[in-house]
Amino acid sequence: MGQADNGAASPEQVSPGGASPRVYAALFRNRDFRNLGLSTFASTLGDWIGFLAILTLTEDILGATRAAAFAVSAVMAARVLPSMLLGPVAGVFVDRWDRKRLMIACDVGRGIVMALIPFSDEILTLLLATLVIEVLSSLFGPAKDAVFPTLVKRSELVVANQLNLVVTYGTLPLAGVMFASLTALAGPLSGVIPFLGERAVALPIWFNAASFLLSAPLIARMRTPASRHRVGDHSAPSAWDELREGFRFIGRHPIIRALIVGVMVASAAAGTVISTGQFFANVVNAGPSGFGILVAAVGVGLVAGLGASAWLTVRLAPERLFAPGIGVAGVMLVTTAFMPSLAFAAAPAGIMGAGAGVAFIVGYTILQARADDRLRGRTFGAMNSGVRASIFGSTTAAPLLIGLIGREPRVVTEAVPGGFYPYTIGGVRLTLAAAGALAFVGAVLTGRALHRAVAEHPELDQPLTGDEVATEGLFVVFEGGDGAGKSTQIKLLRTAVERAGHRVLVTREPGGTPIGERVRELLLARSSEGMADRTEALLYAAARAQHVEEVLRPALEAGTVVIxxxxxxxxxxxxxxGRGLGEAEIDRLNRWATGGLTPDLVVLLDLEPDQGLRRVDGEPDRLEAAGLGFHRTVAAAYRERAKRGDPHRYLVLDATRPVEDLHVALRTTVLQRLADADADADADADAGADAGAEEDGGTFAVGEELARDTLEGRGHP
Ligand SMILES: Nc1ncnc2c1ncn2[C@@H]1O[C@H](COP(=O)(O)OP(=O)(O)O)[C@@H](O)[C@H]1O
Ligand SMILES: Cc1cn([C@H]2C[C@H](O)[C@@H](COP(=O)(O)OP(=O)(O)O)O2)c(=O)[nH]c1=O
Structure with missing residues (x-):
């Protein structure tokens, strides 16, 4: 394909983003997104109800004993620990297996185990069942997060995330009401189902089981892109290797690394707020109803922040919004902590919610948009586990810290029945303030890291608007030092791809067009000794601009495989x-020159420069003559780029291997990519026809990967 994300957003690009009614309408018409939304609604509503029911069941079994209190905390642990410990491993399987089937299997599994829970009287069985359900959930979560961005367009991602969060957390109050109603209904129903007479809580539990079982067929109806990542791997890597690959990806990807750290710090602050809020309400003499008001203030702010994020992300790259969101929340948390009364505390608490809301949506969106599809399950698995660990740690640590510092003392007087808290600074305020300060420091560090990453990758510094323009062919680029064997491999690959029935165009840079060839002469002639480095960079870019316009884009749009x-x-x-002009600068210049055209596959033939230069015969050209030091720098930069780049895009081959060996590896990869694209296009054509029959015009929005693959396939004979 070759995708083009066009530099800065033009006005036409801005319009489709944001929270315009059109985006909402498009999402509601998107059948796949609707199915996922309904499934999320059913399973989260059920899940909240089930959670309340299991806590009730624990007390049912043990009575109001101390053992029951321990059992409740064990149940809590059984809910938190699996995804905390298993997150990254679960991610490996999410990336390995078909994500849709995995989600269906998890739902069916959770449904069955849930339905059986009420029949046991053993607390151990209950714990075990909770554990099994949570293990399945820790697979389901990252699978859903990984599939999510493939169902919607990039410009719809922020709004899609808003809706998803509303469905996920908005069901909590509804679940409370339904839990109470279902438990009440169990009495009258026990005439029909006698079992309910002895165990009323079975009804809400069965409701939860049913919700999982209902979610499964909804997911089954969803069209997800074929998981293409496994194909093309010549040797199946072990789960362990894949786990390491996931961590390596996160560790090396500066944006994702910074983001996960930021999310963890923010979660730690959130955990502190959750476990300390009630105490704080007392300290400002607000009591239980005041606590409700504080929660509402945070909630209103959160919703406002979620709403504002759609407006903000069409104006600023999400990378620029994440850290400020957390920073604002941190500062406001510190401010709230020192407020003398509820009336003063509500406003900063609300702003804190808004900051958190922006950071939450934006963080999710960045991970979805930036993590490579092949690794997205592992990315989300690692994030889930980080978030759980932070919340778990902070909810445990906060009360401990309060205890250590000592709570604010209450003054008991006759004047105020029950006493009151004078304005003092003690454990509660200090713990909350510490959490806010931690969030602020985390925000500054994350912000710096993101800023640096965006400076190095200027292509990322764009608002999330307009989708990449996908072209149809497959764009394969060969890179490597002089004499690495590029021409040799290109010739062989061309024959192989043509034999497989594809139209192929072979071209080169600098050159490829009459104008470009003249620029090439100018560039490589020994008589151009003395050319300034910037002139050189501009001439290469100039030849390239002509090449893209005149040759590459038209060929790719016509469905040709371009080598x-x-x-x-x-x-x-x-x-x-090599010339020291700065990689980011040259990247920016070339994005402009090419309109953002990016290869689908970059083959790097990696060779020590002295070996390469020895292979080339004849008079060295101006660049070949640039000296071994120059070429060593170039070779190192190539390796570094491939290492840090999208692993699906770069194929690094050891160029000292025999010609035929290299050819086989290359041919396998390229033909596999073409086959994948064809298969996806076929599947999609079917799905498209299906959707067309069902709804007006068959509007189906697809993620970039899918869009790319579809288009790749369509052009081929
Ligand atoms: N895998 C290889 N092993 C050994 N020699 C090779 C290999 N590939 C190419 N060569 C030889 O190296 C020289 C340079 O190869 P060429 O394909 O022209 O490289 P490039 O296009 O990268 O400059 C040629 O003489 C070629 O025969
Ligand atoms: C395309 C391009 C090539 N070059 C250099 C690399 C090569 O030394 C030279 C291109 O010469 P070429 O003869 O095409 O090299 P090779 O035979 O090794 O493929 O130009 C740049 O410095 N910048 C560029 O953008």
């Missing part, structure tokens, strides 16, 4: 690193 000897990466390493 190009060198492209933007050459400029980044030769001019950016």
């Amino acid at each position: 190009c000897d060198r492209f933007v990466d050459s400029s980044i390493v030769y001019q950016g690193a």
Whole structure:
């Protein structure tokens, strides 16, 4: 395909984003998104009800004893621990298996185990069942998060996340009401089902089981892109390798790394607020009803923040919003902590909610948009486990800290019945303030890391608007030092791809067009000795702009497989690193020159420069003659780029391997990509026809991967 994300947003690009009614309408018409939304609604509503029911059941079994209190905390632990400990491992399987089938299997499994729970009188069985359900949930969560961005367009992602959060957390109050009603209903129903007479709580539990079982067929109706990641792997890596690959990806991806740390810090602050809020309400003499008001203030702020995020993300890159969101929340938490009364505390608490809301949506959106599809399950698995660990840690640590510092003393007087808290600073205020300060420091560090990452990858500094323009062919670029064997492999690959029935265009840079070839002469002639580095960079970019316009884009749009000897990466390493002009600068220049056209596959033939230069015969050209030091820098920059880049995009091959060996590896990869694209396009054509029959015009929005694959496939004979 070759996708083009066009530099800065033009006005037409801005319009489709935001929270315009059109985006909501498009999402509601999107059948896949609707199915996922309904499934989320059913299962989260059921899940909240089930949670309340299981706590009740624990007391049912043990009575109001001390053992019951312990059992309740064990049940809580059974809910938190699996995804905390298993998150990253679960992610491996989410990335490995078909995500849709995995989700269905988890739902059916959870439904069955849940339905059986009321029949046991053993607390151990209950614990075990909770554990099994949570293990399944820790697979379900990352699978859903990984599929989610493939169902909607990128410009709809923020609004889609808003709706998802509303469905996930908005069901909590509804669940409370339904739990009470269902328990009350159990009495009258016991005439029909006698079992309910002895165990009323079975009804809400069965409701939960039914909700899981209802969610499964909804997911089954969803069209998700075929999981393409497994195909093309020549040797199946072990789960352990994949786990390491996931951690390596997160560790090396500066944005995702910073984001996960930021999310964890924010969760720790949130955990502190949750476990301390009630105490704080007392300290400001607000009591239980005042606590409700504080919660409401945070809630209103949160909703406002969620709403504002759609408006904000069409104006600023989400990377620029995340840290400020957490920072604002942190500062407001500190402010709230020192407020003398409820009336003063409500406003900062509300703003804190808004900051958290923006950070929450934006953080989710960045992870969905930036994590490579192949690794998205592991990314979300790791994040879930980080979040749970933070909440778990902070809810345990906060009360401990309060105890250590000592709570604010209450003054008992005759004047105020029950006494009151004078304005003093003690454990509760200090603990909350510490959490706010922690969030603030985390925000500053995360913000700096994100800022640096965006400076290095200017292409990321865009609002989330307009989707990439996908072209139809497959764009394969060969990179490597002089003499690495690019021409040799290109010739062989061309024959193989043509034999497989595809139209192929082979071209090269600098050159590929009459104008470009003249620029090439100018660039490579030994007589151009003395050319300034910036001139050199501009000339390469100039030749490339002509090449994109005249040759590459038209060919890709016509569905041709384009094999190009060198492209933007050459400029980044030769001019950016080799000449020292700065990789980010050269990247930016070339994004402009190419309108953001990006290869689907970059084959890097990796070779020590001295070996490569020895292979080339004849007079060295101006660049070949640039000296071994220069070429070593270039080779190192190539490796670094491939290492840090999208692993699906870069294929690094050891160029000292025999020609035929390299060819087989290359041919397998490229033909597999073409086959995947065809398969996805076929599946999609079916699905499209299906949707067309069902709803007006078959509007189905797809994520970039799917859109890409579809388009890739369509052009091929
Ligand atoms: N895998 C290989 N092992 C050994 N020699 C090779 C290999 N691939 C290519 N060569 C030889 O190296 C030289 C340079 O190869 P070429 O394909 O022109 O490289 P490039 O296009 O990268 O400059 C040629 O003489 C070629 O025969
Ligand atoms: C495309 C491109 C090439 N180059 C250099 C790399 C090569 O030394 C030279 C291109 O010459 P070429 O003969 O195409 O090299 P090779 O035969 O090794 O493929 O130009 C840049 O410095 N920047 C660029 O953007």
